[in-house]
Amino acid sequence: MKKLLAAVLATTALTTPVAAEEIKEFRIGILGGENAQxxxxxxxCLREQTEELLGVETKLFAPADYNGVIQGLLGGTIDMAWLGASGYAKTYLSNPEAVEPVLVKVNADGGFGYYSVGFARKDSGVASLEDLKGKSFGFGDPNSTSGYLIPSIEIPQVTGATMDSGDYFGEVKFTGGHEQTIVAVANGDVAGGVSWA
Structure with a gap:
Protein backbone atom coordinates (compact mmCIF):
# COMPACT_ATOMS: atom_id res chain seq x y z
CA MET A 1 0.00 0.00 0.00
CA LYS A 2 2.87 2.39 0.73
CA LYS A 3 4.21 2.00 -2.81
CA LEU A 4 0.79 2.60 -4.31
CA LEU A 5 0.32 5.72 -2.18
CA ALA A 6 3.66 7.10 -3.41
CA ALA A 7 2.55 6.54 -6.99
CA VAL A 8 -0.80 8.22 -6.35
CA LEU A 9 0.89 11.32 -5.00
CA ALA A 10 3.07 11.65 -8.09
CA THR A 11 0.65 10.62 -10.81
CA THR A 12 -1.11 13.05 -13.12
CA ALA A 13 -4.07 10.71 -13.66
CA LEU A 14 -6.05 12.17 -10.77
CA THR A 15 -9.33 12.29 -12.68
CA THR A 16 -10.08 8.63 -11.97
CA PRO A 17 -10.02 6.76 -8.66
CA VAL A 18 -6.37 5.69 -8.72
CA ALA A 19 -6.60 3.55 -5.61
CA ALA A 20 -8.57 1.04 -7.70
CA GLU A 21 -5.91 0.96 -10.46
CA GLU A 22 -2.87 -1.24 -10.47
CA ILE A 23 0.17 0.69 -11.63
CA LYS A 24 2.28 -1.38 -14.03
CA GLU A 25 4.59 1.35 -15.33
CA PHE A 26 5.59 4.87 -14.30
CA ARG A 27 6.67 7.41 -16.95
CA ILE A 28 8.70 10.53 -16.17
CA GLY A 29 8.96 13.43 -18.62
CA ILE A 30 12.24 15.34 -18.72
CA LEU A 31 12.05 18.97 -19.90
CA GLY A 32 14.43 20.42 -22.46
CA GLY A 33 17.50 22.44 -21.70
CA GLU A 34 20.10 20.21 -23.27
CA ASN A 35 20.17 17.41 -25.82
CA ALA A 36 17.93 14.42 -25.19
CA GLN A 37 20.69 11.88 -24.53
CA CYS A 45 19.50 7.89 -11.08
CA LEU A 46 15.97 9.34 -10.74
CA ARG A 47 14.62 6.54 -12.91
CA GLU A 48 16.41 3.86 -10.90
CA GLN A 49 15.34 5.29 -7.54
CA THR A 50 11.73 5.73 -8.64
CA GLU A 51 11.61 2.18 -9.97
CA GLU A 52 12.99 0.87 -6.69
CA LEU A 53 10.56 2.91 -4.57
CA LEU A 54 7.45 2.16 -6.62
CA GLY A 55 8.32 -1.42 -7.52
CA VAL A 56 7.25 -0.96 -11.14
CA GLU A 57 9.12 -0.41 -14.38
CA THR A 58 9.97 3.28 -14.74
CA LYS A 59 10.78 4.96 -18.05
CA LEU A 60 12.19 8.39 -18.88
CA PHE A 61 10.97 10.42 -21.83
CA ALA A 62 12.80 13.43 -23.27
CA PRO A 63 10.50 15.06 -25.84
CA ALA A 64 11.95 17.57 -28.29
CA ASP A 65 10.41 20.55 -26.50
CA TYR A 66 8.55 21.62 -23.37
CA ASN A 67 5.21 21.22 -25.11
CA GLY A 68 5.96 17.52 -25.62
CA VAL A 69 6.12 17.07 -21.85
CA ILE A 70 3.03 19.22 -21.32
CA GLN A 71 1.03 17.26 -23.91
CA GLY A 72 2.26 13.99 -22.36
CA LEU A 73 0.94 15.09 -18.97
CA LEU A 74 -2.36 16.24 -20.46
CA GLY A 75 -2.79 13.06 -22.50
CA GLY A 76 -1.74 10.70 -19.73
CA THR A 77 1.32 9.30 -21.52
CA ILE A 78 3.62 10.88 -18.90
CA ASP A 79 2.91 10.45 -15.20
CA MET A 80 5.32 12.97 -13.69
CA ALA A 81 7.59 15.83 -14.70
CA TRP A 82 9.54 18.65 -13.06
CA LEU A 83 7.94 21.82 -14.39
CA GLY A 84 8.86 25.45 -14.08
CA ALA A 85 6.13 27.99 -13.41
CA SER A 86 5.34 28.55 -17.08
CA GLY A 87 5.11 24.86 -17.99
CA TYR A 88 2.95 24.13 -14.97
CA ALA A 89 0.69 27.11 -15.72
CA LYS A 90 0.15 25.99 -19.32
CA THR A 91 -0.69 22.46 -18.19
CA TYR A 92 -3.00 23.66 -15.42
CA LEU A 93 -4.77 26.20 -17.64
CA SER A 94 -5.32 23.51 -20.27
CA ASN A 95 -6.77 21.09 -17.71
CA PRO A 96 -6.68 21.87 -13.97
CA GLU A 97 -7.44 18.21 -13.21
CA ALA A 98 -4.45 16.92 -15.21
CA VAL A 99 -1.70 17.78 -12.71
CA GLU A 100 -1.16 18.31 -9.04
CA PRO A 101 2.06 19.72 -7.59
CA VAL A 102 3.45 17.29 -5.05
CA LEU A 103 7.14 18.20 -4.73
CA VAL A 104 9.29 21.32 -4.86
CA LYS A 105 12.87 21.07 -6.02
CA VAL A 106 15.27 22.59 -3.48
CA ASN A 107 18.63 23.99 -4.59
CA ALA A 108 21.87 23.03 -2.84
CA ASP A 109 21.80 26.42 -1.05
CA GLY A 110 18.29 25.75 0.28
CA GLY A 111 16.62 28.15 -2.15
CA PHE A 112 13.74 27.34 -4.49
CA GLY A 113 14.35 29.67 -7.43
CA TYR A 114 16.61 30.11 -10.40
CA TYR A 115 17.51 32.97 -12.69
CA SER A 116 16.97 33.97 -16.27
CA VAL A 117 20.22 35.31 -17.65
CA GLY A 118 20.72 37.36 -20.81
CA PHE A 119 24.01 36.93 -22.66
CA ALA A 120 25.94 37.68 -25.83
CA ARG A 121 29.34 36.73 -27.22
CA LYS A 122 32.16 38.57 -25.50
CA ASP A 123 33.55 39.69 -28.88
CA SER A 124 30.16 40.94 -30.17
CA GLY A 125 30.36 44.45 -28.78
CA VAL A 126 27.11 43.86 -26.89
CA ALA A 127 27.41 45.12 -23.33
CA SER A 128 23.79 46.01 -22.57
CA LEU A 129 20.22 45.41 -23.65
CA GLU A 130 20.36 48.67 -25.60
CA ASP A 131 23.20 47.23 -27.72
CA LEU A 132 20.81 44.49 -28.90
CA LYS A 133 18.25 46.89 -30.38
CA GLY A 134 17.63 45.95 -34.01
CA LYS A 135 19.62 42.71 -33.69
CA SER A 136 18.45 39.10 -33.54
CA PHE A 137 17.57 37.65 -30.15
CA GLY A 138 17.02 34.04 -29.09
CA PHE A 139 14.56 32.54 -26.63
CA GLY A 140 14.73 28.84 -25.78
CA ASP A 141 11.12 27.67 -25.69
CA PRO A 142 7.79 29.52 -25.42
CA ASN A 143 6.87 27.32 -22.42
CA SER A 144 10.10 27.96 -20.50
CA THR A 145 9.91 30.24 -17.48
CA SER A 146 13.54 31.42 -17.66
CA GLY A 147 13.99 30.89 -21.40
CA TYR A 148 11.00 33.02 -22.36
CA LEU A 149 8.25 33.94 -19.86
CA ILE A 150 10.16 36.14 -17.41
CA PRO A 151 12.37 37.83 -20.04
CA SER A 152 9.30 38.43 -22.25
CA ILE A 153 7.80 40.40 -19.36
CA GLU A 154 10.91 42.15 -18.05
CA ILE A 155 12.47 43.19 -21.38
CA PRO A 156 9.34 45.15 -22.47
CA GLN A 157 9.29 46.84 -19.05
CA VAL A 158 12.76 48.20 -19.81
CA THR A 159 12.40 48.85 -23.54
CA GLY A 160 8.72 49.77 -23.80
CA ALA A 161 8.52 47.45 -26.81
CA THR A 162 6.94 44.06 -27.48
CA MET A 163 8.79 40.85 -28.20
CA ASP A 164 7.54 40.85 -31.80
CA SER A 165 10.25 40.74 -34.46
CA GLY A 166 11.07 44.24 -35.62
CA ASP A 167 9.61 46.06 -32.63
CA TYR A 168 12.78 46.16 -30.50
CA PHE A 169 14.86 43.24 -31.66
CA GLY A 170 15.39 42.91 -35.39
CA GLU A 171 14.28 39.29 -35.24
CA VAL A 172 13.05 37.15 -32.36
CA LYS A 173 13.79 33.43 -32.70
CA PHE A 174 12.90 30.36 -30.65
CA THR A 175 15.96 28.13 -30.66
CA GLY A 176 14.36 24.99 -29.20
CA GLY A 177 15.91 25.01 -25.73
CA HIS A 178 18.46 26.48 -23.37
CA GLU A 179 21.43 24.61 -24.80
CA GLN A 180 20.36 25.52 -28.33
CA THR A 181 20.22 29.22 -27.36
CA ILE A 182 23.78 29.06 -26.05
CA VAL A 183 24.92 27.37 -29.26
CA ALA A 184 23.02 29.91 -31.41
CA VAL A 185 24.74 32.81 -29.64
CA ALA A 186 28.14 31.11 -29.80
CA ASN A 187 27.69 30.46 -33.54
CA GLY A 188 26.47 34.00 -34.23
CA ASP A 189 23.02 32.83 -35.34
CA VAL A 190 21.55 35.32 -32.86
CA ALA A 191 23.25 38.35 -31.31
CA GLY A 192 21.97 37.58 -27.81
CA GLY A 193 19.71 35.28 -25.90
CA VAL A 194 18.47 34.12 -22.52
CA SER A 195 18.90 30.93 -20.55
CA TRP A 196 18.69 29.82 -16.92
CA ALA A 197 21.28 29.84 -14.17
Whole structure:
Protein backbone atom coordinates (compact mmCIF):
# COMPACT_ATOMS: atom_id res chain seq x y z
CA MET A 1 0.00 0.00 0.00
CA LYS A 2 2.87 2.39 0.73
CA LYS A 3 4.21 2.00 -2.81
CA LEU A 4 0.79 2.60 -4.31
CA LEU A 5 0.32 5.72 -2.18
CA ALA A 6 3.66 7.10 -3.41
CA ALA A 7 2.55 6.54 -6.99
CA VAL A 8 -0.80 8.22 -6.35
CA LEU A 9 0.89 11.32 -5.00
CA ALA A 10 3.07 11.65 -8.09
CA THR A 11 0.65 10.62 -10.81
CA THR A 12 -1.11 13.05 -13.12
CA ALA A 13 -4.07 10.71 -13.66
CA LEU A 14 -6.05 12.17 -10.77
CA THR A 15 -9.33 12.29 -12.68
CA THR A 16 -10.08 8.63 -11.97
CA PRO A 17 -10.02 6.76 -8.66
CA VAL A 18 -6.37 5.69 -8.72
CA ALA A 19 -6.60 3.55 -5.61
CA ALA A 20 -8.57 1.04 -7.70
CA GLU A 21 -5.91 0.96 -10.46
CA GLU A 22 -2.87 -1.24 -10.47
CA ILE A 23 0.17 0.69 -11.63
CA LYS A 24 2.28 -1.38 -14.03
CA GLU A 25 4.59 1.35 -15.33
CA PHE A 26 5.59 4.87 -14.30
CA ARG A 27 6.67 7.41 -16.95
CA ILE A 28 8.70 10.53 -16.17
CA GLY A 29 8.96 13.43 -18.62
CA ILE A 30 12.24 15.34 -18.72
CA LEU A 31 12.05 18.97 -19.90
CA GLY A 32 14.43 20.42 -22.46
CA GLY A 33 17.50 22.44 -21.70
CA GLU A 34 20.10 20.21 -23.27
CA ASN A 35 20.17 17.41 -25.82
CA ALA A 36 17.93 14.42 -25.19
CA GLN A 37 20.69 11.88 -24.53
CA UNK A 38 22.34 14.09 -21.90
CA UNK A 39 18.97 14.66 -20.22
CA UNK A 40 18.26 10.94 -20.10
CA UNK A 41 21.75 10.07 -18.83
CA UNK A 42 21.66 12.70 -16.08
CA UNK A 43 18.24 11.53 -14.89
CA UNK A 44 19.02 7.81 -14.87
CA CYS A 45 19.50 7.89 -11.08
CA LEU A 46 15.97 9.34 -10.74
CA ARG A 47 14.62 6.54 -12.91
CA GLU A 48 16.41 3.86 -10.90
CA GLN A 49 15.34 5.29 -7.54
CA THR A 50 11.73 5.73 -8.64
CA GLU A 51 11.61 2.18 -9.97
CA GLU A 52 12.99 0.87 -6.69
CA LEU A 53 10.56 2.91 -4.57
CA LEU A 54 7.45 2.16 -6.62
CA GLY A 55 8.32 -1.42 -7.52
CA VAL A 56 7.25 -0.96 -11.14
CA GLU A 57 9.12 -0.41 -14.38
CA THR A 58 9.97 3.28 -14.74
CA LYS A 59 10.78 4.96 -18.05
CA LEU A 60 12.19 8.39 -18.88
CA PHE A 61 10.97 10.42 -21.83
CA ALA A 62 12.80 13.43 -23.27
CA PRO A 63 10.50 15.06 -25.84
CA ALA A 64 11.95 17.57 -28.29
CA ASP A 65 10.41 20.55 -26.50
CA TYR A 66 8.55 21.62 -23.37
CA ASN A 67 5.21 21.22 -25.11
CA GLY A 68 5.96 17.52 -25.62
CA VAL A 69 6.12 17.07 -21.85
CA ILE A 70 3.03 19.22 -21.32
CA GLN A 71 1.03 17.26 -23.91
CA GLY A 72 2.26 13.99 -22.36
CA LEU A 73 0.94 15.09 -18.97
CA LEU A 74 -2.36 16.24 -20.46
CA GLY A 75 -2.79 13.06 -22.50
CA GLY A 76 -1.74 10.70 -19.73
CA THR A 77 1.32 9.30 -21.52
CA ILE A 78 3.62 10.88 -18.90
CA ASP A 79 2.91 10.45 -15.20
CA MET A 80 5.32 12.97 -13.69
CA ALA A 81 7.59 15.83 -14.70
CA TRP A 82 9.54 18.65 -13.06
CA LEU A 83 7.94 21.82 -14.39
CA GLY A 84 8.86 25.45 -14.08
CA ALA A 85 6.13 27.99 -13.41
CA SER A 86 5.34 28.55 -17.08
CA GLY A 87 5.11 24.86 -17.99
CA TYR A 88 2.95 24.13 -14.97
CA ALA A 89 0.69 27.11 -15.72
CA LYS A 90 0.15 25.99 -19.32
CA THR A 91 -0.69 22.46 -18.19
CA TYR A 92 -3.00 23.66 -15.42
CA LEU A 93 -4.77 26.20 -17.64
CA SER A 94 -5.32 23.51 -20.27
CA ASN A 95 -6.77 21.09 -17.71
CA PRO A 96 -6.68 21.87 -13.97
CA GLU A 97 -7.44 18.21 -13.21
CA ALA A 98 -4.45 16.92 -15.21
CA VAL A 99 -1.70 17.78 -12.71
CA GLU A 100 -1.16 18.31 -9.04
CA PRO A 101 2.06 19.72 -7.59
CA VAL A 102 3.45 17.29 -5.05
CA LEU A 103 7.14 18.20 -4.73
CA VAL A 104 9.29 21.32 -4.86
CA LYS A 105 12.87 21.07 -6.02
CA VAL A 106 15.27 22.59 -3.48
CA ASN A 107 18.63 23.99 -4.59
CA ALA A 108 21.87 23.03 -2.84
CA ASP A 109 21.80 26.42 -1.05
CA GLY A 110 18.29 25.75 0.28
CA GLY A 111 16.62 28.15 -2.15
CA PHE A 112 13.74 27.34 -4.49
CA GLY A 113 14.35 29.67 -7.43
CA TYR A 114 16.61 30.11 -10.40
CA TYR A 115 17.51 32.97 -12.69
CA SER A 116 16.97 33.97 -16.27
CA VAL A 117 20.22 35.31 -17.65
CA GLY A 118 20.72 37.36 -20.81
CA PHE A 119 24.01 36.93 -22.66
CA ALA A 120 25.94 37.68 -25.83
CA ARG A 121 29.34 36.73 -27.22
CA LYS A 122 32.16 38.57 -25.50
CA ASP A 123 33.55 39.69 -28.88
CA SER A 124 30.16 40.94 -30.17
CA GLY A 125 30.36 44.45 -28.78
CA VAL A 126 27.11 43.86 -26.89
CA ALA A 127 27.41 45.12 -23.33
CA SER A 128 23.79 46.01 -22.57
CA LEU A 129 20.22 45.41 -23.65
CA GLU A 130 20.36 48.67 -25.60
CA ASP A 131 23.20 47.23 -27.72
CA LEU A 132 20.81 44.49 -28.90
CA LYS A 133 18.25 46.89 -30.38
CA GLY A 134 17.63 45.95 -34.01
CA LYS A 135 19.62 42.71 -33.69
CA SER A 136 18.45 39.10 -33.54
CA PHE A 137 17.57 37.65 -30.15
CA GLY A 138 17.02 34.04 -29.09
CA PHE A 139 14.56 32.54 -26.63
CA GLY A 140 14.73 28.84 -25.78
CA ASP A 141 11.12 27.67 -25.69
CA PRO A 142 7.79 29.52 -25.42
CA ASN A 143 6.87 27.32 -22.42
CA SER A 144 10.10 27.96 -20.50
CA THR A 145 9.91 30.24 -17.48
CA SER A 146 13.54 31.42 -17.66
CA GLY A 147 13.99 30.89 -21.40
CA TYR A 148 11.00 33.02 -22.36
CA LEU A 149 8.25 33.94 -19.86
CA ILE A 150 10.16 36.14 -17.41
CA PRO A 151 12.37 37.83 -20.04
CA SER A 152 9.30 38.43 -22.25
CA ILE A 153 7.80 40.40 -19.36
CA GLU A 154 10.91 42.15 -18.05
CA ILE A 155 12.47 43.19 -21.38
CA PRO A 156 9.34 45.15 -22.47
CA GLN A 157 9.29 46.84 -19.05
CA VAL A 158 12.76 48.20 -19.81
CA THR A 159 12.40 48.85 -23.54
CA GLY A 160 8.72 49.77 -23.80
CA ALA A 161 8.52 47.45 -26.81
CA THR A 162 6.94 44.06 -27.48
CA MET A 163 8.79 40.85 -28.20
CA ASP A 164 7.54 40.85 -31.80
CA SER A 165 10.25 40.74 -34.46
CA GLY A 166 11.07 44.24 -35.62
CA ASP A 167 9.61 46.06 -32.63
CA TYR A 168 12.78 46.16 -30.50
CA PHE A 169 14.86 43.24 -31.66
CA GLY A 170 15.39 42.91 -35.39
CA GLU A 171 14.28 39.29 -35.24
CA VAL A 172 13.05 37.15 -32.36
CA LYS A 173 13.79 33.43 -32.70
CA PHE A 174 12.90 30.36 -30.65
CA THR A 175 15.96 28.13 -30.66
CA GLY A 176 14.36 24.99 -29.20
CA GLY A 177 15.91 25.01 -25.73
CA HIS A 178 18.46 26.48 -23.37
CA GLU A 179 21.43 24.61 -24.80
CA GLN A 180 20.36 25.52 -28.33
CA THR A 181 20.22 29.22 -27.36
CA ILE A 182 23.78 29.06 -26.05
CA VAL A 183 24.92 27.37 -29.26
CA ALA A 184 23.02 29.91 -31.41
CA VAL A 185 24.74 32.81 -29.64
CA ALA A 186 28.14 31.11 -29.80
CA ASN A 187 27.69 30.46 -33.54
CA GLY A 188 26.47 34.00 -34.23
CA ASP A 189 23.02 32.83 -35.34
CA VAL A 190 21.55 35.32 -32.86
CA ALA A 191 23.25 38.35 -31.31
CA GLY A 192 21.97 37.58 -27.81
CA GLY A 193 19.71 35.28 -25.90
CA VAL A 194 18.47 34.12 -22.52
CA SER A 195 18.90 30.93 -20.55
CA TRP A 196 18.69 29.82 -16.92
CA ALA A 197 21.28 29.84 -14.17
Missing amino acids: DRLSKQE
